[in-house]
Each structure stands twice: as C-alpha cells, then as structure tokens.
Amino acid sequence: MKRLVFFYLLLLSGMVYGQMPNKLTKEDKVYGLSKFWQEVNYNFVYLYKVDQLKWDELYKEYIGKVQESPNDYEYYRLMQRFCASLKDGHTNIYFPKYIQENVLNTHFGEYRFILSNVGGKAIITQINNSKKDELPIGSEIISVNGIATADYLRESIYPFISASTSYTLEDWGISKMLEGYVGTSYDLQLILPNGLEKQLTVTIAKSEEKEFFPGLQTRELLELKWYSNQTAYISLNSFSDWEIMEMFRKKNKELKQAKSLIIDLRNNGGGNTSIGKVILHYLTEDTIFYGSKSQTRQHIATFKAWGKDSYFYDLPFSPDTLGAGDKKLLRNKRIVVPTVLLIGHGTASAAEDFLIYADKQKHMTKIGEPTYGSTGQPLSFNLPEGGLARVCTKKDTYPDGREFVGVGIQPDILVSKSLTDFLENRDPALEKALEYLEKQKSEKLKVN
Incomplete structure (x- = not known):
C-alpha cells in the first residue's frame, strides 16, 4: 500500500x-x-x-x-x-509575475482559510463561510503530509523565509505553511476546537468564494474612534502615503478634545520615515527629535588591496530641530496627553523608526508585543525573467547605539493574544491600554 x-x-x-x-x-x-x-x-x-x-x-x-x-x-x-x-x-x-500569479497560500478550491501563529501553533483564524462549520476557527493543523507541524515548519518552510527575528520567522512560516504552486496537494491532520481529530486533503486551486468568517477587515490609512472618559483611539496603518498626514491634520481639532490617546501601530508595515516623524511633531512638546543612527558599508578598491576590504561609514546624524515655521504651524495643535502606543510583530521598518523618535517621550507607553525587528534601506535589482531581489544596505540603531534590528523594539507592557482571545474576538492589548490609561487618570486624581 x-x-x-x-x-x-x-x-x-x-x-x-x-x-x-x-x-x-x-x-x-x-x-x-x-x-x-x-x-x-x-x-x-x-x-x-x-x-x-x-x-x-x-x-x-x-x-x-x-x-x-x-x-x-x-x-x-x-x-x-x-x-x-x-x-x-x-x-x-x-x-x-508569471510564477507569483500561480503561487497561492490560502486558496484550496472549495476551501479557503488563513493560518495564524497563536502560541506557536498553526491555527485557522479565518475560513470561507461555507466551511465554517466543518473547519471552525480555532482548528489546529498538527501534521502536514504525515510530518508533525513543528518538524514540517523547521524542515520545509523556515529555510526559505528571510527574517531578522525568530518570532517573525515563526509568524511568516505558519502563515505560508501551505503555500505552493497551483496543483500541489497536502494531507492534513487537524484538531478541532471540540477536541476531535480530522483528516483532510487539500489541493491548491483558486477559490471562487470570497466571504470569510470572521469577515476580512478592510483598513483605512487612518481610523479614529472614541472610548469612555475622552480616550481617543487612532490607528496609523501605513506610512507609505503622505495622505495619512493630511487625514491626521483634518482630525486634529477633534483629537484636541482627548484626555488620553491610543495610537495603534500594529498593522503599520512602514513606508516613509518622514511621514511618521511629522505626525510625531503633533504628539509632543519637544522641538528636537533624535532618530536612528545609521551606518553603511564603504568599499574602496585600494583599501581592499591593502587588506582592509571594506569598512563602515557613519551616515550623517544630527537631531531634527523644528524651525520657526514649523513651530508656528504646530501652535495650539499639539496633543500631549497620556498616550499608549500599541505595537506588535507587524510594526515594521518606518513604523519602528517612529518608535525610535518617540523613545524618550515620558507620556508615551508601549503595549503589545515586540516589533518586526527589521528596517534599513534595501537596494533593489532585477533577476532573470522578471524576478526581483533586494539587499539591505543600511544599519539602523537607537541614537545611543542600542540595536533593535534582530531583536525588535520591546513593549513596556507585554500582552499577547491567546487562542481564547481569537475565539472570543477579544483584543487584549487594546483592553490593557484602556485599563492602563484609566489607572493613570485615577492616580492623577488622587495626587491632585
């Protein structure tokens, strides 16, 4: 057999x-x-x-x-x-492109599901509507093609993923665990939330069903909502478009009513560092801002002949100082209140640069999980038949030399999402932020 x-x-x-x-x-x-x-x-x-x-x-x-x-x-x-x-x-x-359009990782014909890393396990966190009873969210894949999931990831998935941190490698590995070329089949063993085991064979094929359970979130560049006691929640979901700066300015008058603030950077994968820096100008009284210290390699042929090969060159580093025009623009528009920065594994690149600028702000507290742990300036170049490569050319650290690439920017208060949180659709980091700010207000009232 x-x-x-x-x-x-x-x-x-x-x-x-x-x-x-x-x-x-x-x-x-x-x-x-x-x-x-x-x-x-x-x-x-x-x-x-x-x-x-x-x-x-x-x-x-x-x-x-x-x-x-x-x-x-x-x-x-x-x-x-x-x-x-x-x-x-x-x-x-x-x-x-001709390869990428045939490589899928969530489409399996009649099945379509998304895998997430929850406590080191490969958990189905979203599923197409028609299969939500057969494969409930919270189901765990425990083996692939007869190999235990942890072993399958280590042997067949992790070696292909470029990552600076172990937890990012695990996140990406699980999310891409069933990625492959159209026609590839996988034999899966699962444990359902009720404890029963299930065997399932899936084959990569474009799924026509679009509706997910729970529904897929569509995120605007900037989202604003209010919680009790005049706490404003604002998510900054990308620094890739200057439009977010204009959106923030338009919300400024409303945000001035806030007694406390939550800024959500968990879905911000980066973009342009300058965008985040300008937004930060509105969130502090400071007029001098210290960003990351940067280095790149310098190659000089004669030095290589002398045996020195290449050496690091410190890129120009000086604090950003607000000029008179900027100070006038910001007059009466700054929002300096107790602030929580929600961060996580998806907070990357220019969003991490934002956190470097915000590092010494005493009214700001980071809650959530460590950030992506990778930034820099990639050099992009073409490969045969339309492939693309990039190589990181810039090393960034805190101004004092502390490294965050490879380790991530750490939260002041660590909060992770459990499987129960997924099943109950809870956001423990946001809940902790609201609790923390409420406690801050109570302690301030006691002092006064």
Missing part, C-alpha cells in the same frame, strides 16, 4: 511540475545566483555577521543546484533559500 501511495504522489508531483514554466536557461540561473551573491558581498550591511567562508561554500554548492532545478519555480525557491541563510527581513528574493 505504501508503494502505491508513493507512486501516486510521484505521479501527482510530475503532473504539477508539468504545469510549471521552464523559461530559464542554465546560464540564466547561474547568472541570477551570481548577481545576488555579488550584490550581497558588496552591499549587504550585515555581512560582518555572516561566516563568509561558509557563505562562499554555499554559493559554490548552489551553482550546481540551480542548474539542476527542474523548472523556474524550483529555481526561484532555491534562490529564496540561499537568500534566507542571511537571516535579514529587508533582504529578499521575489518570484517573477
């Missing part, structure tokens, strides 16, 4: 691979690998953390591997694995 199953899987694998494009020549594949290796050697700011002898040996090993890759998809998967060995969230390999 085992031999029959193996033959069936081999046949299915051949059918899937048969659908995959194979445009790249061996020369293309070696060139793409060499291009990435070269750019890393010249520009990757964290190369000093890499064992360079092992890195070069890995490159030589992959020269053979990429030439033997059976199709373009498997080639780019090898490229992603090669890149992931650098362990940096701003250094990545991306599929060309």
